[in-house]
Amino acid sequence: MSQIHQSFLVLTFFCCLALLSQSHFTASKSDGLIRLQLIPVDSLEPQNLNESQKFHGLVEKSKRRASYLKSISTLNSSVLNPSDTIPITMNTQSSLYFVNIGIGRPITQEPLLVDTASDLIWTQCQPCINCFPQTFPIYDPRQSATYGRLPCNDPSCENNREFSCVNDVCVYDERYANGASTKGIASEDLFFFFPDSIPEFLVFGCSDDNQGFPFGPDNRISGILGLSMSPLSLISQIGGDINHKFSYCLVYPLASSTLTFGDVDTSGLPIQSTPFVTPHAPGYSNYYLNLIDVSIGTHRMMFPPNTFAIRDVERGLGGCIMDSGSAFTSMERTPYRQVLEQFMAYFERFHLIRVQTATGFELCYRQDPNFTDYPSMTLHFKGADWPLPKEYVYIFNTAGEKYFCVALLPDDRLTIIGAFHQQNVLVIYDVGNNRLQFAPVVCKGPK
Structure with a gap:
């Protein structure tokens, strides 16, 4: 964590406790777990489909997801350069669920696609050079009292292939085969998990230049929540707080479920x-x-x-x-x-x-x-x-x-x-x- 955030940490924590009662987020959890609602991406799409059409839609999503996973394997086969290409773009067809995350102080709610194959957490950021449409307010680091850029000499910048240092700024530039790209600044800020609102300082990508993404005017997605084994994923960054564990219990691919971070009770279960x-x-x-x-x-x-x-x-x-x-x-x-x-x-x-x-x-x-x-x-x-x-x-x-x-x-x-x-x-x-x-x-x- 950079020094600027160490100075904010104690003050921010007590400010958050005072403000939580005035917000629509609940207070801290009592069992030491962080829980997020897994919301099906299909809930953002037309609901007037018959059963056969719904099945077909899920089949097509599965095929696109398979292509996405294979593209990640191919991408990881060589040392990355800023202009490396991924054969498939990120959109609502490349994941099944999203979650709502709060970023910064004051809190901006951002819906992020949940992806166990992605390394980086990233969201769109103001001021936009180019941003795709989203119905929620785009996160603006200038309005967050707890925001900071990741220094080039920070280990998270020096030791991760997703980041590089350009003109003393830690940046990333990911390009996609269909012409889409996301560029931005490696950053840190407070993240709040709904409904459990204990804040965590996380390293994330603040993307202010996003081009070619196929999102329409009613899009609700702002970025990705990476849950892979990568050092930059959410699991790695908060691993010490959650005993390096996360879990889920899926009701049905078209229904909301729960994503949990930490040690869940397994007593009596045939694990x-x-x-x-x-x-x-x-x-x-x-x-x-x-x-x-x-x-x-x-x-x-x-x-x-x-x-x-x-x-x-x-x-x-x-x-x-x-x-x-x-x-x-x-x-x-x-x-x-x-x-x-x-x-x-x-x-x-x-x-x-x-x-x-x-x-x-x-x-x-x-x-x-x-x-x-x-x-x-x-x-x-x-x-x-x-x-x-x-x-x-x-x-x-x-x-x-x-x-x-x-x-x-x-x-x-x-x-x-x-x-x-x-x-x-x-x-x-x-x-x-x-x-x-x-x-x-x-x-x-x-x-």
Whole structure:
């Protein structure tokens, strides 16, 4: 933390306590946890869609998200320069949830996309050279008594590839293949988490030059909340306060859920653990897991060893990523085909009729009111098994033509465990111990 912020810290803390009672934010939490409401990005989009259209929209988001994750792997394969290019832009199609964050004193509320694959926290800043539209006020550092630029000699500027020092100013410049770009100044300010309003000084990107982003006039998103393993992510910056843990319990990809930072109570839960896989290359901060095999019902697929292993991390080939930003699970094409063939062999025994749907899923069948014997699916990780009941293996269309589809998508490079398969599971990212923990629960939306 820079010296200017040390001088503000004590005074700001007591000022905040006095002012919180006059604001719409609640006071500090009693259990030592920080909780944020995960708001579906789809809530910002047209709501007059039928079930099939909603499924199709989530499928398309999942495909774009997969491209985004692969682009990050490709980007991390070389030393960055200010003009490095990412093959896909940041927009509401590249993540599933957003959160509301307060920045500065006085507080400016900023909605940020939640991204477990992004390293940096950044938001649009006044005065704008170029800013995309947003309905919330754009954060203005000139109005914040607690704002400061990150000095070039600060370790966060010197030791992070996202930042560089130009004319004694710590800056960043990220460019995207479609012509979009975001530029700004590495900065520090107080961040407030809703509804829990204990402030934290965080390093973030103050973006005053944003061009080419496809946001319309009703856009509510102002930037990104990075939750990766990177030193600049939120998890790393407040890790000591939250025991380097965050967790979520997803109700449904189209419903609000809760994102929690800190040690949640797991007493009485059948917690399982599996280690994160760290690629043998610098700069990779996605949450890779060691997926070993898959079962359909009682049938174990018996995939050869390393079927889901990272083969070439610099090209984004192979590996299994845990990702709450993807709606549906994508599986690398070869095991995907074998898994679908096993589903087909199972359903053929019951003479179910295959149908084509507008959802984007490949394997769909007409619903038979007399058929209820849907097989489950189990993901076998190193040291842990993740059982998926039928409610989270298939999507069911109940309006008009009734059908169901196996909720899996193919991918040319990666396997990605999406939010649909994470429903009603407490998922704990124990970054300090390099492991993912999980247990089946009944998830509830924010209180």
